Amino acid sequence: xxxxxxxxxxxxxxxxxxxxxxxxxxxxxxxxxxxxxxxxxxxxxxxxxxxxxxxxxxxxxxxxxxxxxxxxxxxxxxxxxxxxxxxxxxxxxxxxxxxxxxxxxxxxxxxxxxxxxxxxxxxxxxxxxxxxxxxxxxxxxxxxxxxxxxxxxxxxxxxxxxxxxxxxxxxxxxxxxxxxxxxxxxxxxxxxxx
Numbered sequence: 669x670x671x672x673x674x675x676x677x678x679x680x681x682x683x684x685x686x687x688x689x690x691x692x693x694x695x696x697x698x699x700x701x702x703x704x705x706x707x708x709x710x711x712x713x714x715x716x717x718x719x720x721x722x723x724x725x726x727x728x729x730x731x732x733x734x735x736x737x738x739x740x741x742x743x744x745x746x747x748x749x750x751x752x753x754x755x756x757x758x759x760x761x762x763x764x765x766x767x768x769x770x771x772x773x774x775x776x777x778x779x780x781x782x783x784x785x786x787x788x789x790x791x792x793x794x795x796x797x798x799x800x801x802x803x804x805x806x807x808x809x810x811x812x813x814x815x816x817x818x819x820x821x822x823x824x825x826x827x828x829x830x831x832x833x834x835x836x837x838x839x840x841x842x843x844x845x846x847x848x849x850x851x852x853x854x855x856x857x858x859x860x861x862x
Contacts, residue, residue, distance in 0.1 A: 704797030708788075708816065709750070710809045710834040711737060711801070712825060713760040714852075726763045729853065733830055736852040738767035740833070741801065750774065751798035754791055756781045761803040768801060776803075784808045785815040792816065792838065809834060819846035829855040 714730035714737070726734060741750055753769050755761040755776045765776045779787040779802070791800055804812065806825035809832075814820050818836045825832065831854055835847040 704840065706792055706796055706838040707799045708792070708836045708838070709741070709744075709799070709801045710813065710832075710836065711764070711803055711851075712806055712809060712830055712832060713758070713803055714764045715828075715830055716760045723759045725759045730760070730764070730830075733852040734764045734767050737764065737833075738771050740851045741768045742771060745799055749799070750801050752777065752791075752795050753801045753803070754779045754787075755803045756805065756808070758805075761805070765801065765803045781805065781808055784812050788812040788815050813846055817844040822846070822848075826855065826857060828858070831855045 713726075714733035715727045716730060717724040717727045744750060750768065750772050751774075753765050753772070753774050753776045755765050755778060757778055758781075762776060769776050779791065781787075781804075784804070788802075791802065802812065806827075806829070809825065810822040813822050813834060813836055816836050816838060818834075822834070831850045831852050833849045833851050835845075835849065837845045837847075
């Protein structure tokens, strides 16, 4: 009788120990998943049309670049792809993001260009551990990257330069990395004839 009681206690203790180990493993898995690396992709809007002057869409070259961006992002993450897309309120950013958003089944979300530093902080908090595309402007990309702790040496974007794709990775522990890739038709700086 006492032998059976000891067996039951041992079995119960083993079961409790196993449940504690399983609970700890699930807790650790959740913690590390929630602390995963956040990846932000920054592109300038594609080439804009000449008219209307107020809020132009994309030119033919811009449409081609937007389609190339869709192609480049299609296989970005072999598991899930882009999780969110942000655009400014201007038509050219929305039009640049449209093909990639359609392919990913996402609706682009607006960000406020008057306060890009706060916008990027909000985006990172909302999408921790995710991959986010941000379509901005030549004057918004460098401040956003700097706000994230990325490179402070992002080169000035030329007036006709549309081929940069900046990748900023924010690990839960360690240094923020900034990479610059090129996509679509290459930028060729104008040469000074003088």
